[in-house]
Each structure stands twice: as C-alpha cells, then as structure tokens.
Amino acid sequence: MPASTDIGPGCQxxxxxxxxxxxxxxxxxxxxxxxxxxxxxPAAPQWEGRIAELGGDAGDAARPWLxxxxxxxxxxxxxxxxxxxxxxxxxxxxxxxxxLQHLGVLAEHxxxxxxxxxxxxxxxxxxxxxxxxxxxWEFATKFYLLQSPxxxxxxxxxxxxFVGPNLADSLGAxxxxxxxxxxxxxxxxxxxxxxxxxVSAAQALVKGWLFYPDGDYPVSPALGVxxxxxxxFWCGIDALPQAPAYAVLPRLSWLAxxxxxxxxxxxxxxxxxxxxxxxxxxxxxxxxxxxxxxxxGVALEMSRGFIVPDGWRERAGQRVQAxxx
Numbered sequence: 158m159p160a161s162t163d164i165g166p167g168c169q170x171x172x173x174x175x176x177x178x179x180x181x182x183x184x185x186x187x188x189x190x191x192x193x194x195x196x197x198x199p200a201a202p203q204w205e206g207r208i209a210e211l212g213g214d215a216g217d218a219a220r221p222w223l224x225x226x227x228x229x230x231x232x233x234x235x236x237x238x239x240x241x242x243x244x245x246x247x248x249x250x251x252x253x254x255x256x257l258q259h260l261g262v263l264a265e266h267x268x269x270x271x272x273x274x275x276x277x278x279x280x281x282x283x284x285x286x287x288x289x290x291x292x293x294w295e296f297a298t299k300f301y302l303l304q305s306p307x308x309x310x311x312x313x314x315x316x317x318x319f320v321g322p323n324l325a326d327s328l329g330a331x332x333x334x335x336x337x338x339x340x341x342x343x344x345x346x347x348x349x350x351x352x353x354x355x356v357s358a359a360q361a362l363v364k365g366w367l368f369y370p371d372g373d374y375p376v377s378p379a380l381g382v383x384x385x386x387x388x389x390f391w392c393g394i395d396a397l398p399q400a401p402a403y404a405v406l407p408r409l410s411w412l413a414x415x416x417x418x419x420x421x422x423x424x425x426x427x428x429x430x431x432x433x434x435x436x437x438x439x440x441x442x443x444x445x446x447x448x449x450x451x452x453x454g455v456a457l458e459m460s461r462g463f464i465v466p467d468g469w470r471e472r473a474g475q476r477v478q479a480x481x482x
Contacts, residue, residue, distance in 0.1 A: 168193065168366075168387035169414040169458050175216065176223075182410065183237060184227040187252045189364075189413035191223075192216030194385040196299065196365045197332075201381035204332075207340060209294050209360035222259065245408050249298040249364070250282065262286045270348045279342040283362075290357035295339045299365040300411060300445070301328045302391045302463055304473040316380055317480035319367060322443040322463055324476045335361045366411075368463050390462035391443070394432050397464065400448035402456050403428035405435075408445075415447040415458040422449055422456045436466045443469060 172189060179185045191211060199208040212218075226233055237251045250266075257263040264284040271277050283294040301319035316329035340359035342348055367382065368391045378384075390398070402422035406415060423431060428446075435444055443463040449456040 167460065169460065172414045173457055176413075178224060179227045180416070181227050181230045181233075182413075182416075183233055183252070184223060184230055185416065186249075186410075186412040187226075187233070187256060188216070188219070188223050190249060190252055190298070191219050191256060193364055193387055195383045196363045196367070196386050197361070198378070198381050198383045201378070203381050204336075204361075207336065207358070207360045209292070209362040211362075219256070243409060245411055246298060248409050249412060250296055253283070253296055253362075257283060257285060264291060264353060265351075268351060270342060270345060270351060272347055278345055278347055279339060281342060281348075284352070284356075287357075291352065291354050293340065293343050293356045293359040294362045295335050295360070296362045297331065297335065297365070298412065299326075299328065299331060299363065300368070301326075301365070302368045302443075302465075302473070303370060304470070304477050305370065315480075318477055320473050320476050322445075322465075323441075324469075324472055327476070327480060329480060332361070364412075366461070389460060391465055392462065393467070393470075394429070394436070394464050397425075397429065397432075398448060398460075398462075399425070400459065401451055402449040404447045404449060404456070405431065406445045406447050406461065411445055414461070415449065415456070417447075417449065417456040419451045419454050419456045422451075432464055440466050441469070442466070 172192070175192065176185065176188050179188055192215065195208060195210060197204060197208050199206070199210055201208075233252075233255055236255045237248065254263065254266050257266075262285050264286055265281060266283050268281040268284065269277055270279050270281070281293055282296045285292045285294055299321075301321055304318055304320050316332060317327050319328035321327065340361065343352065343356040343359060366387045366389055368389045370391055392398075402419070402424065404415060404417055404422050432444060432446075443465040445461060445463055447458040448460045448462075450459050
C-alpha cells in the first residue's frame, strides 16, 4: 500500500513505542484517547477555533497514572461497567469521563437540557473547567472511509467524501450537526439555570481514524483534517494485503492499535474463510481488521483497514452523490 512520506511513523508504531508497557485493553484504549492526534486540525479556518485539544503534553503528563492504572485497573473496569451491547461512542465517552474526573476538571457530563417537562433539547457531553473558564465540549470518536467522487463529478475538497462504514453518516454531516446544533446548546434559555456560570467557549473534541481506498495518501489541507491523524486502508476481500497474522477487531477494540496473544490470531487462509463467512451472514457491513506482526508470543497491529463487501463501493458513491446534490 502506498503511504505518505511527510507524516512520520504511523499511529500504530508511535503508540507501540510510547505505550508498550500497557497490557490492559481498556487502559490502552484510554491511553490512545489521551495521546492520539486530533482527527481535525484546530488551525483549519472552517472550524473557527472551535476544535478542543487535550494538550500536546497530555500523554506525557498522564504516563505515571496510566502505568499505575494498568497494574491495578479495577477502578477503571468498575467505572466503564462494560456490557456486551455497549456502543463504541458510549465506551469512549466513559473512558474520557474517567480521565477528566482524574484531572479534577469535570464540572458535569451528560447533562440534559429539557424544554420544561417536555422534550429534550440536547445534552452537554462535558462541561470542563479550564482555570476559571467553563468550557462545553462535544465529544466524538469517529471512523470514516474516503469514497472517491462519483464519475463525472467535479473533485472538491469536501468532508462529505468521508463516509461511515454503515453509510448512515459522513464527516461533513457530523461536523455540521455538531457546529450548527450541539455547540449552541448553552445559548438556549433553558440551559442557563443548569450552568454554574456562563460557558466561555463551546468546542468539539474529535478523535478517530480515517481510511483510504487501496492505502494511504495525503489529504488536502482544505478538508480541515489534522496532518498527523490516525489512518488506515479500505479494500475488497480480494485485495486483502499480506501480513504475518490477522484479526477481526470487535467494535469496542477499534480505538487503540491492537495487542493480542499470538494464539488468538489467524493466518491468511483462516482469515479469508472468516471474512467469507461474515459476509455470507451480513453482506452489507464492512469489517475492521488488523494486520499484525508477532513478537515473542504477542501480536502487534502494524496497520488496519476495513474490508468492504461486494456493492459497498457503489452504495458509498450514491451516499456521496446525495450529499453533493
């Protein structure tokens, strides 16, 4: 797969170098949320300065705490209270809540705003203290695949070309919802009595991975995507890249680069059979997979990508076309 030459080591390699001591999967996911680059460039003009950041030194500052937590993770496990049906967004939000509580900066989270006793107007994901200022953070962890423009369309640098694996969402639609609706919640009269003081700034804290057809290549700065964002590939089952070992990543394992026991991985033949079996049962939804190397009985993710079923590319093109109209 081709790769950009100006972005340095990939997200996986950087994570393995910095956090190789961590073995608990939930602590590793938390470390990734704290330390991974933002999905969006805070300096891009279209975001109008409303992209939140944890700070470039957040990972280093959290290192002693995370190492201690990895050795005794009971408090984190109790906090997230995982259930089999838990949603990835909710899981990531629980992890971030745990971190902000540890920092002592969390004023409120999941604070609902209602129109009297009637409908819910919205919900504050996080109200966070920064010194004396109160910030409203909308938190999102997203995974989008870049779909090329439809045949005959004029190429534009639009976030609508990044679509969710289930095609129900796009990066453009998500950011429009956050910026035009969710970040204005503190302005509503019904929200005022719930706030300890007026909100100084409303921002989006966005983490995630972007996936590119047939590999990795530079994204135009006009898209507003962070240059160092975490990235992968997407392709059909017939274009599965070569690797020493493979694994399907369950949804709650989509955050941090994978670390598995070597015995829990599949070789290429076994993996191809597993993918074929999956698509026979669910012919619509792509599968997120990890390509792994083996080191002393441990399998470490080298790269990741979505394997898409037959017809997905065409459906994705229709989704993009509808966004352009």
